[in-house]
Amino acid sequence: MLNDTSIAGSARASNTSLYTICLFASLIGFGQNALLVSLPTLVATTDITIASWSVLIAIGTVLFIPTAPYWGKRSDRRGPKSIVLTALLGLSLCFSGMAAILYALDKALLTTTAALVLLAMLRIVYGVTVSGLVPACQHWAILTVGEQHRLSAITSISASLSMGRVLSPVLAVALIKLDPLFAITVVGFAALGLFVVCLMTPALTPKPMAHTVLDKPITMTIPRYLIIALLLCSALGVLHYSLTPLLSAVSSLSAESLSDWVGYLLTLSAIVTLATQIGVVKKKKLSLEQMLFWGGLLLMIGYSLFLFANITAYLIGISILSVGNAILTPAYTTKAMSKQSGHQGQISGLLATSHTLGFALSALFVAASTSLFINPLWFSVLFAVALFTTITSMSFQRGLETRN
Template sequence: MESIANLFNLRLISKSNWLLALCASLLGIGQNGLLVMLPQLVAMTNLTLSVWAGLLLFGSMLFLPASSWWGRVSEVKGCKFVVTASLVGYLLSFSVMALVVSGLSAKIIGPATGLVGLIFSRLIYGLTVSGMVPAAQTWAMQRAGSEKRMAALATISSGLSCGRLLGPPLAALVLGFHPLAPIWLMALAPLIALLLISGQYNDPPLTTTQHQSTCFHMGLLPLLSLALLLAAAISMMQIGLAPAVGKIVTLSDAISHHIAWLLSLAAMSTLLAQFLVVRPQRLAVEPLLLAAAVVMAAGLIMMVCGNLPSLYAGIAVTSFGAAMATPAYQLLLNQKLSIGKGAGLIATSHTLGYGLCALLVPLMTSVSGQHSLLAGAFVASLLFLMVALWQVLRSTSHGAR
């Protein structure tokens, strides 16, 4: 028995970044799996759809303050501590949610008590799970070293994309056994990840180079604005799918099916970009960022055209470009800021982008209608292209000196 324990302590589990990608995939499964469950959750709890939407938004918006904080913690206590804390928080949040929904469904607890319990579960989720992806990215880059950081980021992004792709069908599959089965699945899944993570070595932080800062400064704003603009553009594009398809297809069931296929195609295109371009590191960072900006803008032009084939082609091209852009601006940020804090700030900027989209959507729809959302996403992609071009020219001029 002692020899078996020693083997486990000597990392019988390989030091693979794919285990960290598995942890990141839980975030994607949880996000998209809950969306599939919304009708059942509304029916079981007698809480309205708007209340559930507010609960989901509350948990997501807590990523805003918490992500950057976890980034700093990862540099002090190590990434293994943060990933473990995130997995425990994931398990607790979905366990509390499952218990509260069961109580509401069985009329054991009242609506007010149930709502407090659900808010508490989303509070746990937002304050803990927000550290998952930044810590996994930082840990993967520590393992990969400075030359393989792009491939490491692509591995974690691939895990997140796989989770988002598998979440809806997985939730739909287990719903056939019990209405609460998806939530219990999300609560139990982190146990496997925790067991695997416990055998992993907590890699030491990469040393800060002379070009890296340990605190925020104004020179980081262009790169953080790229993260914000990309999140806003992609979020607005996704919200704009329903009115865009509704212009072409009239039956509501057909609209839902087309949206499901479009989102699945987007996830597949994201994975292709990560495996074909980002992971093999076929382009240097600046050319990758510029190419991503051009591809993303081109895809949204296609989607604005408005016919069904152009929507399918456009979302594939846009998603391909967005998948190339994320590691590019994150690596540029890591040249100027320590990687733990950089990962946290990128996650915070993405959350700000989603929040900006949430503010702009009602304004745009009231002024120019729902069909303007894809055009708004295209404008955001043009701004992204302009900032990316300025960043690349600025980097080139500094390099020439």
Template sequence: MTASGKSVWPLAFCAGLLGIGQNGLLVMLPQLVQMTGLTLSTWAGLLMSGSMLFLPASPWWGRVSEVKGCKFVVVASLSGYLASFALLALAVWLMAEKQLGIPAGVGVLILSRTIYGLTVSGMVPAAQTWAMQRSGTEKRMAALAVISSGLSCGRLLGPPLAAFALSLYPMAPLWLMAAGPLFALIFISRQYGDPPLEAVAHQAARWHSGLLPFLVLAALLALCISLMQIGLAPALRDYMAAPAAVSRHIAWLLSLAAIATLLAQFLIVRPQRLQIQPLLLSAAVLMSAGLGMMVAGNLPWLYAGIVVTSFGAAMATPAYQLLLNQKLSLGKGAGLIATSHTLGYGLSALLIPVISWRWGQTHLLAGAWIASAIFFIVACRLRTTASAESAR
């Protein structure tokens, strides 16, 4: 509950649906390939196309939330989520039953992912902004932690839920993902639509160059985490040869990362144990130290390193978002952060083949460590600038 007595947990549930959908689809990929006859690269392209539409759509939804309110955006995002997964499930089912040819099926799948990217891109920024509106100025960090924990829980629960549903029926995970937003819409329809907050004196209404460091931090964090996750398999192959063993260790590592993320959100961020600048600097130190452990150590150090890195990354996100919100209105700030995260993941997709070709896949973790080191430098620069401004 917030200081105003309005719960933000329904908003966290909505954000969690995004995590369930993202990781649940990854678990389903082999079955999707088998049922549709499309290649793995085709499915990867379809998933990426939906995610890349977050780039133009997230800032736009941020502006809409300031005009029409966050409830409007969350309802629109949930409706788009429902429509996109219903279309995806229908297309996959018809293709599996040979009732829909590959060209028409791919067309429906592209439509599904387009709807997803253009609508669901507003979900997390609007939920974060709505939660901060409800929390009041003093509890914004705690409100962000609740939304982030919902997203983390969704990413943690997505794979086991999808695996369990697959054991019942091949199409069951897709129907489950389509039904989830229906329940969320029922919850949200009963929520009071808080009016948009007026911009305060120190917040700008438009983009300006002073915002760039915070957006660079967001992009670097996404780049760092993406390279780390993709680099796990090559790193594990140094210690074991069996693909099944590698997959099992990756599952354990990602589960540990999700648990560490939740611990950071509940133990550090939500109780607001650190001020924003110390929180950001501590996060930068932990990320660099954790990735250094993963690069330099053995298998136990790989496990310890991903815990330290994930703990730090969970602290970093609310820190730079709150710093940005000191300079830009809430809705636009949340949209720009989401866009920067997408840019970071897109940059990772470009760098992975370059690093693999030039230095080998085993150096992907080293690339993540370099990104974390740049993150640390930018965080130190922001701390120095803030100290200089306060001394004036």
């Protein structure tokens, strides 16, 4: 009886820690969308153009590429808590500092040039520190529930990111109506509050492993999963960059309603993603191989529907895409992490780098589509086909190995 009580208490403590870790991860999704929702108002109320804001955002995003693997590797060696603390502090500094700089600009205490320089410095801090948040949270979640529940841990972090993206547009719009700087200010103070919570959260350190020399670099043990991550985000990035032009092609929509429909589609995507993560992935309705197969197939179908200039096709397409993304991402992440159990933080960081590279490359393909006068979603369909081909080739190879 005493032993059963002890086990139940330990399980409750693990669940509490997991929920807390998910709360840390959700803030990055909330912060990203809050900034995007705030952009039109910030452009209208400051002398900073949308082009300048795009460069500022890109500065932080590009820095994820070299720094995410570094934080993942550090998490494997010293544990994830210190990385999460660093990320939350960087997030708080970036958003609080951004609000302070824009307030000073509004009161003519800073010139536009000085404000841009300071904002660029904050985005550098953001890119260097916050890049470790998701890899470290994934690693911490796995340490909390155990490697045998790796898929559940990864799905919990993915669901928390989706939850942040679902809640942020509505809350950000409400806060912006009170003051243009309220949304980003709230993100800054929320990060500081979660930093304090993280200080009080029990740390978990990976088991020390004997020093071994790997036969080949980690990137060579998971190349196909890195390719899948790259193709997934390249296709998704093209869609995100192209939403406004695609909606403009729908004759039934007025120019005034375009921004609203972008918000509707993104919110629908986040809701469907979250529902799939909770209702399908968390409940283990499909095996990892089935998740990979159906995820890839649904991506091809979903992106194909965006080739039709019809709002109904777009609504159905983004719903199908969201289901595909929701089951595909935790599947390939889990499969990749199972390749090297002692390097899960580093693998998570490498996957994050592939995601960032995918989004960066998508901007180039959108620009190319403009020069070629073609629908940019043809590139998304091409990426989805390449992704599905990669998945099926992996399944075919596994079948041959099993037969032999």
